[in-house]
Amino acid sequence: xxxxxxxxxxxxxxxxxxxxxxxxxxxxVYSVSSRWGATVLxxxxxxxWYIQLLTDPRFLAAFGRSLLVCISALVLxxxxxxxxxxxxxxxxxxxxKLMGILILLPFAVPPxxxxxxLLELYADSKVTLIGTPWILIGTxxxxxxxxxxxxxxxxxxxxxxxxxxxxxxxxxxxxxxAFLMVILPNLKKGLITSLFLSFSFLLGEFVFANxxxxxxxxxxxxxxxxxxxxxxxxxxxxxxxxxxxIFLLTWLANRFNQGVNS
Numbered sequence: 133x134x135x136x137x138x139x140x141x142x143x144x145x146x147x148x149x150x151x152x153x154x155x156x157x158x159x160x161v162y163s164v165s166s167r168w169g170a171t172v173l174x175x176x177x178x179x180x181w182y183i184q185l186l187t188d189p190r191f192l193a194a195f196g197r198s199l200l201v202c203i204s205a206l207v208l209x210x211x212x213x214x215x216x217x218x219x220x221x222x223x224x225x226x227x228x229k230l231m232g233i234l235i236l237l238p239f240a241v242p243p244x245x246x247x248x249x250l251l252e253l254y255a256d257s258k259v260t261l262i263g264t265p266w267i268l269i270g271t272x273x274x275x276x277x278x279x280x281x282x283x284x285x286x287x288x289x290x291x292x293x294x295x296x297x298x299x300x301x302x303x304x305x306x307x308x309x310a311f312l313m314v315i316l317p318n319l320k321k322g323l324i325t326s327l328f329l330s331f332s333f334l335l336g337e338f339v340f341a342n343x344x345x346x347x348x349x350x351x352x353x354x355x356x357x358x359x360x361x362x363x364x365x366x367x368x369x370x371x372x373x374x375x376x377x378i379f380l381l382t383w384l385a386n387r388f389n390q391g392v393n394s
Contacts, residue, residue, distance in 0.1 A: 156375060163368035181369040191370070194355035201265050201351065202334040205272035206327055209280050212273075214323075217281065218311060221288045222297060228285065235281045238274040243339035246271070250344060263348035271340045276330040283329070287322030291315070328385040332378055 163181055165174030185191055220227050238246075250271070254261045261267040293315065300310030338353040346354060352374070360367055 156372070159368045160372050163365055163372050165365065181363070181365045182373070184366060185369050185373065190350070191355060194350045194352050197265065197349060198335055198352040201268045201272060202331055204265075204269045205276055205334060206280075206330060208269065208273050209276045209330070210323070210327070213277065213280050214284065214319075217284050217288060218315065221285075221293055231281070232285070235278045238277060244343070247340055247343035263345050265345070265349055267344050268341060268349070268351075271344065272334050272337065275334060275337065275340075279330045279333065280326040283322050283326035284319065287319045290322075291318045324385055328381055332381065335378070336374075 161174065162168060164177050164179060166176040166178040166180070168174040216231075220231055250267065251262060254267070296314050296318070297307070297310050300314045301307075305313065336353060338357065341349075341351045341354050342357065345351070347358065350358070356367065356370055356374075359370070
């Protein structure tokens with residue numbers, strides 16, 4: 133017989149949540165401790181590490197660079213991928229399987245191998261790209277490509293694209309007007325999901341940023357790597373701040389999706 137006791141299911145779910153939260157809670161406690169040695173609890177609590185972090189110009193600059201690179205890569209991705217998916221699903225639906233294979237190619241090559249290849253390719257180039265945000269925007273575009281394409285492709289499959297386009301054409305709308313005024317509003321949920329998912333992944337990317345730009349254009353993850361020897365409390369404060377920022381973005385995305393669905 134199946135176990136229909138709700139207490140059992142709630143206990144399992146809550147236990148999993150607690151297990152997942154324990155490392156974050158421990159990191160937070162360590163980040164607000166003044167000193168924590170061979171004792172069960174810290175000797176004292178302080179916000180010194182957070183004040184030191186949030187007033188560090190180097191941290192603020194690294195955080196701003198990460199935001200700039202991630203947002204630029206996502207804007208480029210949407211500008212190129214969204215029209216491409218529409219053309220594929222509306223005019224050439226048989227190409228969807230081929231596109232599904234092509235967008236997975238970035239995952240077939242490890243980031244370390246890709247970074248070394250890019251260094252060899254652009255090392256002697258007349259256009260300086262190594263050590264600049266432009267090469268990061270290009271590489272982050274390839275990282276975001278599978279997430280955005282697959283999410284938007286599922287959204288296109290969920291709507292009746294051809295019937296919506298035909299109805300819009302019968303009402304006198306052009307293909308561009310139909311896409312912007314009819315199709316695009318039906319893709320809001322998938323578009324927002326893909327953007328926030330990609331942004332969270334890009335903000336934590338380290339390999340490309342460290343190898344291709346390093347300290348010449350220090351991003352958030354490179355800053356975290358470079359500051360790992362300063363203090364464990366300081367590093368914990370940085371990690372907790374990062375988690376809080378991602379949590380805030382996730383909450384905003386859910387709230388926005390609820391507003392869209394209502």
